[in-house]
Amino acid sequence: MTDLILHIALPVPLLRHFDYLAPLDVTAVNVGARVRVPFGARRMIGFVVGSARSTQIAPDKIKRAIEVLDAQSIFPTELWDTLLFAARYYHHSLGEVLASALPGNLREGKTLDQKGLLMFSKRANDSQIAAVRGAKQKALLALLANEDLSETDLNLAMPAWRTSMKLLEGKGLVQRFQVSHYQPPMAKLDGPLLNAEQAIAVQAINEARGFKPFLLDGITGSGKTEVYLRAALDVLARGLAVLVLVPEIGLTPQTLRRFRERLACAQAVMHSQLSDGERSYAWTQAKTGAIRLVLGTRSAVFAPLKDLGLIILDEEHDGSYKQQDSFRYHARDLALKRAASLKIPIVLGSATPSLEMLKAVSEGRMQSVTLTQRAASQQIPAQSLVDLRNQDLQEGLAPRSLVAIRESLMAGAQVLILRNRRGFAAKLECHSCGHVAQCPRCDRPLTLHRQAGRLRCHYCDLNQGLRDECSSCKSTELFALGVGTQRVEELMQKLFPEWPCIRIDRDSVSQKGSLEDKLDTLQLGQPCIVIGTQMMAKGHDLPELGLVIVMGADDGLHSEDFRASERLAQLLIQVAGRAGRSKRTGVVLIQTHQPENPLLQHIAYDSYANIAQRLLAERVATEFPPYHFAAMLRADAVSLLALNTFLNNAKAKLLQALVKLELTGSINVYGPIPSGLAKRAGRYRAQLILIAPQRASLHTAVGPWISDLRAEKSPGNVHFSLDIDPYDFQ
């Protein structure tokens, strides 16, 4: 009797599996089961991807697996198929892909049995409650007054509740316990009447059977969520489960609240801020079918819901669906793949759909349903461009903007100053005519290297000194674009000391619950100034917002990133939607040095549909996605020389391979291009960009190429990764 050989995928960045002898007592294993194995000097959890009776591995090298952890595959078949596809498509290690689809507990080999969810129960009488001093502790006791609550409920009800809960437990006023099957208390309210467009959308989705992708193209305030709720209701009534994806953690509590109010079924959230216990609980309960609706961010696309009948993905255009490190998957694309694998409908919603999905609609691969009407009380905000040329700016703000801010505050409205995302490489712009220094050969903006005092082209070797005057209008007032909005907060405090100024960006809201706290403050409606980045444009309701000032719009017009103008259009239209939800008529002022720029003109005065058509035509002409297909080899190293040597070598290898594969000319290779962002953690970064008219030829060439690069030891300790369908071209 020969030993059973197991093919195991391990969570290491190696594009192959490893063979092991099955444990002595094991005669059969299922594909997809987890296995504990020795690997070098450590132990790891891997996944069975196959088995055999013989192996090429020498008998003295092969090791025996320690134990098989699951009798069955830990993944539902349909999810397994999607994960296999993803590993192939993104040229990523299967073991890492499979591990990334599991909650940490299960990834580390914990057993699948349900140990239950942590619940909290009040054990205090009225006199004890009266003696409690802390405001947060009092609030917690009030929440627990009539019902026991789970961690999930508490996260929803009160940010940063854990410290106060610990104190209450210490006094014996609260007790914790575990339950295995928790049914949260659920109300079921009737929804509002649908308008005609919503009714058509709901009917189309509810009648769909089999794989059927919908693009729900609805302007802000047109009631997309109501359509999601009705579609979910129908699917749940048929005994099937629903997966809802949103781009940001910040959007989960308010969205979950709406789903909880309306749908009577067990629901759970899945996002990166869950504790290990919460995460594996939600995962396991979804798998057994106890939880019927999962609401989550990017990684929830792997939620193993039993009898999944509908996927809803909100704000489809949002870049946060693309993972930006290690396993660089796009949750929207994998959601589509999963829906296809399950043969179920999927609804992608947005007020500003991505060009990829608009192209799919035009080719008949996706059905478009549109919502064009707003709820009656909401008005479309007035947008206009503020000409910055030759203006006397204060920290980048024009006199007209400052006047508008004062007027708005005096009228009792809130003001949002939106800074475009940072991280664009600096450019040299003329304050007099708005002209940005260009490379004469490549027709692309030159990058300003301030320390060196040089202007460089990232697409050719042009490297010139700074000019004293604008090449277009001879003005000598030149300044760096892409810098200089940091001190807006100080200026606001100086000019408008009687009104509070709130800064909302990654740094200021990194603590748990801090964003919600700030948003709650804003919803109270007191006039104030908010300085925020693009996260402010996402979904939050600000009823007293009367004025939005957009700074740094020009950065989006002069970027190496071909997607910058699409993103700028989406950002500005989304933020205008925030102001448009206001009870007052909103005003949006877009500051620019190029008021004649056609894109800005269209953003300010035209519809997104028309902008998108123009951008699509541009992408055809420039041979960029979605009409061509892209991949990117990103690399970083301590030494600039090692970095460029590696990328040049990689480029040469690819070009050689194309000759061998008779694919010469079918892939354009650009680079090495230095990353638009400053070097990070002391390492220089650069990349090669691959653009091909056919997806197939790109994948044929890239597969062997990346394996080759991995096999070859890179001198100078160069790190690299492959990004298929990159979102960010910086």
Add this chain to the structure above:
DNA sequence: AGCACGCCGACT
């Protein structure tokens, strides 16, 4: 990715 093995500088 880890982790071990291996060959050169400032510490008890």
Add this chain to the structure above:
DNA sequence: GTCGGCGTGCTC
């Protein structure tokens, strides 16, 4: 004399 720096090589 040896603790430890991280270069490079391997993992069934």
